[in-house]
Amino acid sequence: MTDTASAIVGENAVAAVRQPIEKAWGLPAAAYTSEEFFRLEQRKYLRKMWMAATFEAEIPEPGDALPLIVAGLPIILVRNSNGEIKAFHNVCRHRGMMVLGEPCQGLKQFTCPYHAWGYGLDGELIRAPFFDGTPTGIEKGDLDTDAYGLVPVRCTVWHHWVFVDFGGDAPPIEEHLAPLLEFMNDADIGAMRYAGKVEWEFQANWKMVGDNWENYHHVYVHGGVFAKMSDDIDMETSELWSKPQHKGSVLTLRRRIEIAPSYTYKETGLPLIPFPEGKERVTAPNFIFPNVEIDLVRDNISSIIYEPVAPDRTTAKMGFFFLGGAATSQEHAEGRKTAMDRWLGPERSKDANDGVRNQDFRIWEAIQIAKGSPAADANIFSPLWEGNPHYFHNHILDYLEA
Ligand code: FES
Ligand SMILES: [Fe+2]
Numbered sequence: 001m002t003d004t005a006s007a008i009v010g011e012n013a014v015a016a017v018r019q020p021i022e023k024a025w026g027l028p029a030a031a032y033t034s035e036e037f038f039r040l041e042q043r044k045y046l047r048k049m050w051m052a053a054t055f056e057a058e059i060p061e062p063g064d065a066l067p068l069i070v071a072g073l074p075i076i077l078v079r080n081s082n083g084e085i086k087a088f089h090n091v092c093r094h095r096g097m098m099v100l101g102e103p104c105q106g107l108k109q110f111t112c113p114y115h116a117w118g119y120g121l122d123g124e125l126i127r128a129p130f131f132d133g134t135p136t137g138i139e140k141g142d143l144d145t146d147a148y149g150l151v152p153v154r155c156t157v158w159h160h161w162v163f164v165d166f167g168g169d170a171p172p173i174e175e176h177l178a179p180l181l182e183f184m185n186d187a188d189i190g191a192m193r194y195a196g197k198v199e200w201e202f203q204a205n206w207k208m209v210g211d212n213w214e215n216y217h218h219v220y221v222h223g224g225v226f227a228k229m230s231d232d233i234d235m236e237t238s239e240l241w242s243k244p245q246h247k248g249s250v251l252t253l254r255r256r257i258e259i260a261p262s263y264t265y266k267e268t269g270l271p272l273i274p275f276p277e278g279k280e281r282v283t284a285p286n287f288i289f290p291n292v293e294i295d296l297v298r299d300n301i302s303s304i305i306y307e308p309v310a311p312d313r314t315t316a317k318m319g320f321f322f323l324g325g326a327a328t329s330q331e332h333a334e335g336r337k338t339a340m341d342r343w344l345g346p347e348r349s350k351d352a353n354d355g356v357r358n359q360d361f362r363i364w365e366a367i368q369i370a371k372g373s374p375a376a377d378a379n380i381f382s383p384l385w386e387g388n389p390h391y392f393h394n395h396i397l398d399y400l401e402a
Pocket of ligand 1 (some may be wrong): 092116
């Protein structure tokens with residue numbers, strides 16, 4: 001029986017994660033390297049949650065469609081003729097071919113490449129050429145077209161993000177994301193506009209993302225962005241300026257700008273993100289379980305959607321959002337570049353060490369190699385800094401042990 005985490009990694013390892021943080025160990029190395037553990041996560045965790053699938057702006061017009069793999073499952077996202085986004089399993093009902101192989105624009109219907117069955121943008125089966133010898137394949141009435149449409153996946157759009165829920169009974173998305181809005185002080189996400197994306201693959205387990213939701217590493221890993229420890233901790237009292245917090249499915253490193261000293265910040269000339277009257281301006285990098293980060297800086301939101309591909313492989317799609325016209329105007333091109341350089345590095349290379357993200361990826365890939373060692377099981381957390389990863393590990397176990 002390998003239907004629980006403890007059946008794979010042992011009851012002692014699970015019990016160690018369940019300890020109060022002062023005594024706890026993190027998930028053991030096998031949780032990062034074992035194919036069996038990865039499959040369990042897909043089945044009992046990733047497919048039971050709202051998974052971020054893509055940015056809404058990637059399929060802007062009716063007939064635009066995107067094939068994706070989410071939680072290991074092939075899906076189609078499409079904007080139908082009413083402008084609504086729909087999700088379907090990308091599996092032909094005839095013999096199981098993937099119906100859509102690449103992103104398309106202006107589609108009127110999907111045509112399966114194998115025997116040319118045609119499906120409408122709402123998934124309905126329209127034709128099955130010569131299935132019964134007739135041109136449309138359905139004229140003799142042998143084929144029950146109602147029963148063989150594309151299989152829908154529960155799907156919702158929340159601001160700029162498209163989420164899917166394979167299990168179909170995750171709580172409403174508003175509930176899932178309520179702590180996010182709270183951590184962001186209701187910043188006006190809707191006023192932001194999509195400016196584009198970059199994509200990478202890194203050779204590490206997807207859980208490195210949540211494991212990294214702490215400030216402790218900032219000054220050591222992100223030199224030049226987080227310049228000195230006193231940006232993160234009050235050297236007099238040992239209190240953190242931005243307390244790591246977690247609630248529901250969200251981890252944050254929220255910083256109240258008015259009281260906290262600022263890390264190195266390059267002026268961009270970009271308009272600031274609007275906040276409601278009376279709400280304090282904050283910055284807040286947030287990780288929303290299981291696979292999306294939404295990072296609020298002063299003048300932009302960046303967001304990475306992660307897809308766990310294998311125990312040691314993850315893809316990342318990072319989108320950038322700026323206020324209104326600043327997302328696309330020539331006037332703000334230089335400001336956008338400055339803002340993006342902070343994350344991506346001026347070289348825009350995953351292998352450079354010049355931006356927050358490629359700096360993190362290097363660390364994650366190195367940790368992944370170390371996870372192969374017999375010395376990698378007994379990891380401990382700093383109770384001051386690392387409550388978030390401890391909470392994350394427990395959250396995963398809540399699902400895997402159920
Ligand atoms: S498998 Fe799609 S038409 Fe045959
Ligand atoms: Fe980092």
